[in-house]
Amino acid sequence: xxxxxxxxxxxxxxxxxxxxxxxIYRTATQCESRFKTIAKRKxxxxxxxxxxxxxxxxxxxxxxxxxxxxxxxxxxxxxxxxVHSVTxxxxxxxxxxxxxxxxxxxxxxxxxxxxxEPLDDSASEATENAGNQQRKRKNKDEAGRPNAGRMRHMEYxxxxxxxxxxxxxxxxxxxxxxEKNVIWSWLNCTxxxxxx
Numbered sequence: 184x185x186x187x188x189x190x191x192x193x194x195x196x197x198x199x200x201x202x203x204x205x206x207i208y209r210t211a212t213q214c215e216s217r218f219k220t221i222a223k224r225k226x227x228x229x230x231x232x233x234x235x236x237x238x239x240x241x242x243x244x245x246x247x248x249x250x251x252x253x254x255x256x257x258x259x260x261x262x263x264x265x266v267h268s269v270t271x272x273x274x275x276x277x278x279x280x281x282x283x284x285x286x287x288x289x290x291x292x293x294x295x296x297x298x299x300e301p302l303d304d305s306a307s308e309a310t311e312n313a314g315n316q317q318r319k320r321k322n323k324d325e326a327g328r329p330n331a332g333r334m335r336h337m338e339y340x341x342x343x344x345x346x347x348x349x350x351x352x353x354x355x356x357x358x359x360x361x362e363k364n365v366i367w368s369w370l371n372c373t374x375x376x377x378x379x
Contacts, residue, residue, distance in 0.1 A: 190215070 187193040194211035201209050209217075221244055228242045263270040 194218075 187196065191211060194214045197214045198209050198211050201207060201214070224243055225245070225248065228240050231237050232239050232242070261272050263272070
């Protein structure tokens with residue numbers, strides 16, 4: 184996307200484009216105030232949609248803002264979050280800047296990417312990760328040191344549950360033993376025998 188020295192110059196350029204495309208003259212100040220009004224409405228509608236208990240409202244000009252974001256290649260998020268990784272955008276190191284500035288003055292060789300040979304995975308990964316720091320979320324079984332306080336609570340919980348289960352089993356055994364004793368005593372009183 185085109186860079187402007189100042190926002191005033193940008194809004195003047197926008198007013199010229201409006202005049203060329205629609206034939207209607209708008210000043211740079213009018214373009215600026217209209218953009219600010221639309222951005223403010225969008226912000227309020229987004230805030231309303233995030234608020235719990237509020238009815239959702241249609242965000243005006245959402246498609247247009249999405250097109251602007253898609254066309255503007257200068258807008259890049261600082262953090263890219265994926266399912267298994269988080270990528271942080273970082274500034275290039277001073278050594279990289281020096282090498283890129285010196286390489287712009289020297290003639291560069293063109294690289295043919297159309298060859299049918301497969302690229303080395305490790306080399307392609309190294310070039311993809313150049314300039315970016317990447318942290319991968321570990322699996323649960325590979326997680327680092329757990330919180331000691333929480334682990335104490337969990338251990339206490341499991342110990343307590345084990346004791347409760349043992350007590351429950353003991354009561355169940357006593358109850359079954361008591362029922363057998365009642366049946367045997369009843370059988371002894373009546374003089375009947377059980378046939379197997």
